[in-house]
Amino acid sequence: MQERSKIAVAGATGRVGRHIVELLEARGHAVVAMSRTRGVDLVTGEGVAQALAGVQCIIDAATGNSPDEKAATDFFTAAARNLHEAGERAGVRRMVVVSIIGIDRFTGGYQAAKLAHEQVALAGPIPATILRAAQFHEFVGTLMEWGRRDDVIQLPRMRTQLVAARSVAEALIDLALAPDAATGAASRDPIPEIAGPRPENLVDAARLLAARRGDRVRIEAVSDPSDPASEPFAAGALLPGSHAVLAGPTFAEWLERA
Numbered sequence: 594m595q596e597r598s599k600i601a602v603a604g605a606t607g608r609v610g611r612h613i614v615e616l617l618e619a620r621g622h623a624v625v626a627m628s629r630t631r632g633v634d635l636v637t638g639e640g641v642a643q644a645l646a647g648v649q650c651i652i653d654a655a656t657g658n659s660p661d662e663k664a665a666t667d668f669f670t671a672a673a674r675n676l677h678e679a680g681e682r683a684g685v686r687r688m689v690v691v692s693i694i695g696i697d698r699f700t701g702g703y704q705a706a707k708l709a710h711e712q713v714a715l716a717g718p719i720p721a722t723i724l725r726a727a728q729f730h731e732f733v734g735t736l737m738e739w740g741r742r743d744d745v746i747q748l749p750r751m752r753t754q755l756v757a758a759r760s761v762a763e764a765l766i767d768l769a770l771a772p773d774a775a776t777g778a779a780s781r782d783p784i785p786e787i788a789g790p791r792p793e794n795l796v797d798a799a800r801l802l803a804a805r806r807g808d809r810v811r812i813e814a815v816s817d818p819s820d821p822a823s824e825p826f827a828a829g830a831l832l833p834g835s836h837a838v839l840a841g842p843t844f845a846e847w848l849e850r851a
Contacts, residue, residue: 600769601625601648601685603635603676604655608731609691612762613652620766627655635672638679645683650769651676653690653714654762660703669710677717688721689769690714691761694754694786694837696725698830702822722768727788727833729758730847733798737812746803747815750827751795754788757847760840761787786837789844792829798844805848 600617604610605626617624625644627633633640635655645651653676657668676688692711696704714721733755740747764787796814803810817823825831833839842850 597621598649599623599647601627601645601651603627603651603653606630607654607656608729608758609762610654612759613654613765616762616766635675636668638675641675642679645679645685648683648685650687651680651685652765652769653688662702662706665703665706666709669706670713673710673713677719681718685719688714688719689765690721690723691765692723692725694725694727694788694833695830698825700821723784724765724768725784725786726761727754727756730755730844731758733802737799744810746810746812748796748799748812749823750814750816752792752829753795753831754833755793755798755844756787756789756840757842764838783834783836786833788833788837788839790839790841791843792832793844801845801848
């Protein structure tokens with residue numbers, strides 16, 4: 594791909610998308626920021642064709658508003674199809690999609706929705722590359738908010754290898770700007786992964802964040818036998834494979850910088 598390109602970023606205002614836009618612009622690329630606030634609705638398709646005019650590559654970092662499996666699946670599959678259809682007409686040459694490490698080890702939930710997203714992205718007419726990422730450092734605070742009940746926060750027993758959203762953005766850009774190579778379902782290589790420098794426990798990370806904030810809330814690790822994701826979370830299903838790129842900072846280092 595040419596050194597300076599026109600790149601569309603789906604989910605441009607999200608945790609990863611805002612870093613992608615900033616980094617691309619700093620490198621001198623023309624960036625089309627796609628979000629509902631910019632008049633682009635990936636689900637209905639409104640504004641998608643206009644946004645992709647003259648674009649060479651799409652980086653898809655969009656996320657829906659719901660962790661519910663059906664709602665998330667509907668969002669991701671509709672968005673991927675609309676990006677492919679409008680992108681093909683616009684002459685887009687490549688699509689890069691951010692996903693989640695370990696989603697093929699789950700049978701339901703949000704992970705299953707992301708797996709459906711990958712399948713639709715890879716099946717479309719535009720050559721697509723998937724990057725699976727570990728949970729973001731920024732996501733710890735969100736999970737704490739979801740699990741808070743007055744002065745107690747309940748979190749799932751989860752082993753992961755937390756990574757900074759900005760590090761993921763840099764990796765997505767590198768894939769978008771890399772020379773053409775085997776992509777999508779035709780590639781025999783494992784799906785690229787990016788994770789933080791070391792395995793971490795979600796509850797430990799949350800306690801570190803709470804202490805940094807001066808929040809004296811009690812944080813508890815819980816298991817829900819009725820949740821099929823509970824056991825894989827605890828067993829390390831979200832940990833990266835041996836081929837993963839490991840990128841700093843650690844969660845503690847990220848907190849210090851933040």
